[in-house]
Amino acid sequence: MTETTETLSLAETLVRLSQVVQHVFAEVSREHGLTPQQAQLLCRLVPGPVRMADLARMLNLEKSSVTGLVDRVENRGLVTRAQDANDRRACQVTLTPLGIKLALHSHSNVMSRLDLLVNGLPSADTDQMASVLASILAQYSASTGHRM
Amino acid sequence: MTETTETLSLAETLVRLSQVVQHVFAEVSREHGLTPQQAQLLCRLVPGPVRMADLARMLNLEKSSVTGLVDRVENRGLVTRAQDANDRRACQVTLTPLGIKLALHSHSNVMSRLDLLVNGLPSADTDQMASVLASILAQYSASTGHRM
DNA sequence: TATTGTTATACTCTATAACTATA
DNA sequence: TATAGTTATAGAGTATAACAATA
Numbered sequence: 483m484t485e486t487t488e489t490l491s492l493a494e495t496l497v498r499l500s501q502v503v504q505h506v507f508a509e510v511s512r513e514h515g516l517t518p519q520q521a522q523l524l525c526r527l528v529p530g531p532v533r534m535a536d537l538a539r540m541l542n543l544e545k546s547s548v549t550g551l552v553d554r555v556e557n558r559g560l561v562t563r564a565q566d567a568n569d570r571r572a573c574q575v576t577l578t579p580l581g582i583k584l585a586l587h588s589h590s591n592v593m594s595r596l597d598l599l600v601n602g603l604p605s606a607d608t609d610q611m612a613s614v615l616a617s618i619l620a621q622y623s624a625s626t627g628h629r630m
Numbered sequence: 631m632t633e634t635t636e637t638l639s640l641a642e643t644l645v646r647l648s649q650v651v652q653h654v655f656a657e658v659s660r661e662h663g664l665t666p667q668q669a670q671l672l673c674r675l676v677p678g679p680v681r682m683a684d685l686a687r688m689l690n691l692e693k694s695s696v697t698g699l700v701d702r703v704e705n706r707g708l709v710t711r712a713q714d715a716n717d718r719r720a721c722q723v724t725l726t727p728l729g730i731k732l733a734l735h736s737h738s739n740v741m742s743r744l745d746l747l748v749n750g751l752p753s754a755d756t757d758q759m760a761s762v763l764a765s766i767l768a769q770y771s772a773s774t775g776h777r778m
Numbered sequence: 779t780a781t782t783g784t785t786a787t788a789c790t791c792t793a794t795a796a797c798t799a800t801a
Numbered sequence: 802t803a804t805a806g807t808t809a810t811a812g813a814g815t816a817t818a819a820c821a822a823t824a
Contacts, residue, residue, distance in 0.1 A: 492763075493741045496647065496748075497651055499647070499767060502767065505690055544793055545807085551790090571800045573806075596640075599766050600641060607762050615647055617750075619647060621750060622747055628653070693782080698813080698815080699813090699814075717823075786820095789814100790814080793810100793812090794811090796810105797807080
């Protein structure tokens with residue numbers, strides 16, 4: 483009776499799946515002593531330093547929210563604010579060695595948990611899915627100008 | 631040069647996609663004067679009244695967090711706490727007519743925005759994707775005991 | 779004893795508005 | 802003037818611990 487095996491539309495499935503991912507992300511963050519927001523911030527900095535305004539755009543937050551977020555991880559020694567050589571108004575938020583370590587550990591933990599969910603599937607399916615999902619992302623980027 | 635057309639793993643793609651969904655959800659919630667958390671709460675109540683402890687499990691929150699969340703939407707007239715007939719400790723959180731209206735509007739807005747992203751795809755792809763994603767969800771439910 | 783829900787407390791997260799400094 | 806970032810403020814979200822009432 484509680485076995486509701488309904489057929490969901492693709493859009494609904496995407497919503498549910500996003501909840502699963504958030505769930506996994508929250509659990510992993512917590513195990514590393516981070517809030518999900520802090521973990522997300524650190525992940526954005528892995529490729530290299532980012533300015534405050536760019537972080538705000540990437541994370542979809544107001545500038546002042548980013549100030550607070552960066553303050554807290556800076557107080558914990560995970561990032562530093564390095565002043566921008568070309569623009570004296572700006573600063574480059576940069577991961578410390580500890581920050582890098584935490585970011586990479588969190589990332590790989592999230593990935594391995596998600597892989598567990600995906601591993602049972604035939605690789606033909608996963609390959610095709612990855613490419614279809616990627617085209618959805620491309621569609622989103624094109625329609626909003628948001629770089630993910 | 632900024633055209634980074636990297637190939638992402640399925641797990642990474644799922645993470646990005648989840649960010650898109652959260653984004654859409656946050657925008658729609660805001661247009662309805664709700665926080666994302668409030669909107670998610672209302673959506674959970676659409677099928678029918680739910681007890682506080684069950685909400686905590688569904689939303690992955692502590693009981694006390696749910697108390698505050700329900701307090702705020704109750705103060706706005708979107709839900710009521712009805713006392714449980716069978717268990718005098720418990721209460722059934724129930725949508726008001728206004729709450730139902732907001733929940734349904736938010737839901738359909740999220741769906742139509744996501745449909746825009748998905749519409750360009752061949753229906754053979756979307757059908758197959760929906761079924762593969764559904765099996766990922768089933769795998770998650772089975773491995774965690776979480777009903778999504 | 780275990781469970782349901784609330785209260786008290788302390789943070790974190792977030793937006794708005796006003797501000798400083800630089801471009 | 803416009804942009805980069807901060808501060809001040811207020812409210813929302815969250816967890817922990819302690820509690821009351823019921824099962």
